[in-house]
Amino acid sequence: MVWGATCAAAQFVTMAMFIQRFWFSAKLVREGKIGAGDVMVVFWACLIMTSNLQMCIAQFITLTKGKFTTVALLTPVEESSAYIISKHPPPILPFTV
Numbered sequence: 001m002v003w004g005a006t007c008a009a010a011q012f013v014t015m016a017m018f019i020q021r022f023w024f025s026a027k028l029v030r031e032g033k034i035g036a037g038d039v040m041v042v043f044w045a046c047l048i049m050t051s052n053l054q055m056c057i058a059q060f061i062t063l064t065k066g067k068f069t070t071v072a073l074l075t076p077v078e079e080s081s082a083y084i085i086s087k088h089p090p091p092i093l094p095f096t097v
């Protein structure tokens with residue numbers, strides 16, 4: 001549930017920024033400050049960047065799930081290792097050269 005909400009929020013923000021950029025570019029073209037060709041170059045660059053960012057976000061979510069799963073798996077192992085060592089400390093070996 002949390003992962004779905006995170007992904008949905010990221011998708012919404014990305015698309016909202018994309019729409020805002022396109023609207024502002026159209027405003028600048030109407031005012032004559034930039035040309036339509038410049039807008040199209042930026043439009044396609046932003047479109048490619050947005051699609052790549054959306055693909056990366058999905059992978060980051062997977063990596064985060066893996067990180068939390070690893071912590072959940074290693075915590076009991078580390079706790080049991082600490083318990084065993086406290087009950088039976090390893091022997092101290094003399095230093096030899």
